[in-house]
Amino acid sequence: MSSITAAITAVGAYVPEYRLTNAILETLVDTNDEWITSRTGIKERRILKDPDKGTSFLAIKAAEDLLRKRNLDPAEIELVIVGTATPDMPVASTAVYVASEIGAVNAFGYDLQAACSNFLYGMSTAARYIESGRYKKVLLIGADKMSSIIDYEDRTTCIIFGDGAGAVLFEPSEEGYGxxxxxxxxxxxxxxxxxxxxxxxxxxxxxxxxxxxxxxxxxxxxxxxxxxxxxxxxxxxxxxxxxxxxxxxxxxxxxxxxxxxxxxxxxxxxxxxxxxxxxxxxxxxxxxxxxxxxxxxxxxxxxxxxxxxxxxxxxxxxxxxxxxxxxxxxx
CATH class of the missing domain: 3.40.47.10 (Thiolase/Chalcone synthase)
Structure with a gap:
């Protein structure tokens, strides 16, 4: 076991402005606020309404939020992993595009697909790179434009999902954190x-x-x-x-x-x-x-x-x- 542990050292996030409330859903499908809230706990979801923007837009925004808060030069990032069930396209990788757009010019990148476990699996994956001792800064992003794959006539799914993105930076810790x-x-x-x-x-x-x-x-x-x-x-x-x-x-x-x-x-x-x-x-x-x-x-x-x-x-x-x-x- 490596003596180096992989610690989260920065966090960023982004959600779209538009709020899809339970009241709005009542006008789309046979449902109501009480039914949704009692069964799921959900009152509203954020939706990326712009049809010309995909998951990469959300991921880039979350990454930029992290970089700003941490005051980090994106050129220091060595790897970008994007966990997503809704990539911009089947080929090429969303992560590769995100890395380029945020200025992570020295990083390689790839997508990870494990549905709603994407970020959890991504944490394990990112940690392995840090623990190897070969990488110092790994950016892990979880992002999905779920509204792009939801049928808003299907009340079993449209009441549940929303759009958003979050990012964390993994770095080595010699104090045992992570x-x-x-x-x-x-x-x-x-x-x-x-x-x-x-x-x-x-x-x-x-x-x-x-x-x-x-x-x-x-x-x-x-x-x-x-x-x-x-x-x-x-x-x-x-x-x-x-x-x-x-x-x-x-x-x-x-x-x-x-x-x-x-x-x-x-x-x-x-x-x-x-x-x-x-x-x-x-x-x-x-x-x-x-x-x-x-x-x-x-x-x-x-x-x-x-x-x-x-x-x-x-x-x-x-x-x-x-x-x-x-x-x-x-x-």
Whole structure:
């Protein structure tokens, strides 16, 4: 095990201005504010309305926010990883374009795809580069324009998802701050429950697939909920047990913002009070790859050097996992 740990040393974020409220959704599909709020905890989501802007726009904005706050020269960045379920295009990589646009002229880049677990898996990936000792600054971005793949006549999905992006900078720590442990899982038998059926090599786009709306996200909500509730809580508790952490030791749970009931179940399994659970699902909905870094951005001023955080996420595929990280700085 490397003596170098990979610490988060800066955070940035961006959400579009337009608010898609539950009241607006009531005019689009058969739903109401009480039904949405009681089942998901969501009141509104942010939507990137400009049809000429894609996920890269969100990612660039979040990266620029981080660079500004950290007063960092982008030429110092050596690697840019973008976790996204909605890349600008199948080829080429969104990360490569983002790196160029922010001035990371010395960085290489690539995209990572693990659905709503994108950022969690990306944290593990970024940490490996830092721990190798070969890289000093790795920029990890989680960004999605989910509105581009949502059918706003399907109430099972349109009430859930929003657009946004968040970014973190990983750097080496010789004091032991940063990523301490992880437990990542996947189960390919779950891909039938949450997917976009067409647009890939298995079902290339045709007039028929567009007509039949097979390029939108579809989910079996009950199956996804059941699997997420049990597995996100299980891996979070396992990471605590493996590191001999009690509920008193954990300062913050940083959970994927898919559904408030899933978040509550995870916190209960870990024995955590609500005051230790980061939450912004009411304002942003499920931004897929951006949920975790958006939480860090919203709560950054409350985080203290040495705080112990448990990150937990669950996504289509299925993919899921938990990460134990010690916070490296005071805001």
């Amino acid at each position: 990523l301490q442990d992880e437990y990542l899982r996947s189960d390919g038998t779950g891909r039938q429950f949450l997917k976009i059926e067409a647009g890939g090599s298995l079902m290339p786009p045709t007039i028929e697939t567009v007509r039949d709306k097979k390029h939108f996200v579809r989910q079996d909500g009950k199956s996804v909920f059941k699997f997420a509730v049990s597995n996100m809580a299980e891996v979070s508790a396992l990471v605590m047990e493996r590191n001999k952490l009690t509920h008193e030791d954990v300062d913050w749970l940083v959970p994927h913002q898919a559904n408030k009931r899933i978040i509550d179940a995870t916190a209960n399994r870990m024995g955590l009070e609500d005051s230790k659970v980061m939450m912004n699902i009411e304002r942003y909905g499920n931004t897929t790859s951006a949920t975790l870094p958006l939480l860090l951005s919203d709560y950054e001023k409350q985080l203290k050097k040495g705080d112990d955080l448990i990150f937990a996420a669950f996504g289509g595929g299925f993919t899921w996992g938990a990460i134990y990280l010690t916070w490296a700085y005071d805001s």
